[in-house]
Amino acid sequence: MSSNALDQFLNENLEDLRSKGLYNEIDVVESANGPVIKIGGKELINLSSNNYLGLATDELLKEVAINAINEWGVGAGAVRTINGTLDIHTQLEKTLAKFKGTEAAIAYQSGFNCNMAAISAVMDKNDAILSDELNHASIIDGCRLSKAKIIRVNHSDMDDLRKKAKEAKESGLYNKIMVITDGVFSMDGDIANLPGIIEIAEEFDLITYVDDAHGSGVTGKGAGTVKHFGLADKVDFQIGTLSKAIGVVGGYVAGKKNLIDWLKVRSRPFLFSTAVTPADAVAATKAIEILMSSTELNDRLWENGNYLKNGLKQLGFNIGESETPITPCIIGEEKTTQLFSKRLYEEGVYAKSIVFPTVPQGTGRVRNMPTAAHTKEMLDQAISIYEKVGKEMGLI
Template structure:
């Protein structure tokens, strides 16, 4: 047996179980309609919530930054990589989020790795109190830290209280949760979390990757949605979803953010975000500061799509967000739905299967955007009705 034969065996097993993911290749800009593998399709699985990824003002800002600052940052932030653009974006993000300060990272994933592993470290008298369905980047941040963790059940505040009681004598306690859970579209009960955190003298860290540009006034996120600005310590946001660019950041108290600048490993050991990306992100923040028109259009489209699918009899779970999980439960059926939507209806909508979600909870995750038209979304509803009947899923 050759030393890498096990890889072939693993891949074959994934294919047999319906768990192998076919990676589609886009040949156009992100938008409501895209070219994938030479075929024009309706894009229903992008995180480009506000349609900003190809917005003219965003593109112009990136081009202008290349002319003024070049393509690359050239160094890590602490040596020679901090440009005035980085400082400007951090200041604009802090103001947008109504926080004292913000620190940029190369991605939302890196932001979680850098911040979480820094706030509590191995050997300290500290513990993470982590939501059961937290994103992989949160889990990896805790692993990198090496500090102990306890897990509380999804959205279960009684269990959170129980876990906090168990670790109440720890000097440092950090409650970590997604704000919006990306596979289901349900929201963390932040008011109750904040109340328990105050009761047990714990810090609160929220990953708001899917709340940015979607929830709150002008898309300021879940903390703004619940009006908890002074009761949540740290907000992680990503610039790669609603903002349409790349990068991540953490916003919070000035001293805490300064501490992350001194100790956050991705900030210290990986090159800074490139100038065109930073300038594009600045333009995105400015668009949202100026107007909430795109946020309102996103929600209008969301309500239209979700009502249409529910009226057909589809289970969309507990979503309170544009994330629209169309529950099909069976892994092979979900893969068939995705393939046939693409082949027969020119709809690009990927199946979400184990291990991304638990076995038996396979789904098609649809994500409407502000750039979709009502005609686009009605076409999706009609396709799900037709295919649901063809497969026997809808009676």
């Protein structure tokens, strides 16, 4: 017999979310996650994927992944510290370090795992973390896990960061102080002010930590936000994912060799979770090699991003202050946002609504993620559908 207390908690809270338009219905995709997807038997232009460069469905990556399975099997078979470190894992890490311009790198099972692993391996209850208020949930959870004092900093506000860094340093309460930020903020598409952050970090001896999940493969001609600003030698932790622009799954931390050596002996997801699969390791390595050898996919991504952004802006939609291909279409009220997304779906565009608690209340949006794989014809069709639904709902 199930717990009455649990049933009451679940039923009441699920109903509350549904009544407020905050309950997220999960759509099941019946095709590969490319520029066009199939849901419920219907073909839709896909503007909700993080597959920025179209590599998730790349023929060469599929081929090397299949070959890796044939040679190495479907799983690594163990955690990295026992006998789950295959030489393809070390090859991936060498390639990542070269890609990021660092001495070394360590691979994890996901980008989320990186933040759970790296922050708590270095920071503890005697330390403080200065964290941008719009940082990703995995950063927030990683900070909590460390038990360090979390000091919330106003979004990309250098005056607030300097003030709080000075207070933390001069208080004498903390052994170490870290400043942590996303490289690209995924809900608005803006880029962190890394030069400003580094200047303050040097002034107050802060450990610097940049989670570039949405920047790697996108900014810096593909090499990421730290490279975009030419700051590879100034950032202590470069975090990235293999699950977005790289097109596979996994995550990594890049930095000095002594940092990576420490993470290998003290970060819990590395110690207690089985290594990424052979197919993932080999495909991710190949994807990074593609990015290092050519900017073609990156150039196409930005071209498509700017094209969609200009089209929506000209129609009168509020696309915020995005500096990247991420293009939010800010509607505001939650139920209106969800209805807008539903109507786009009915007309042939898949652009998922994003509402509280992922974004602040009253700033509901449909977030568009154009990729290198979209054609101009697809984007023109999407813009046309936006115009039709926007006018129908009185939004433009």
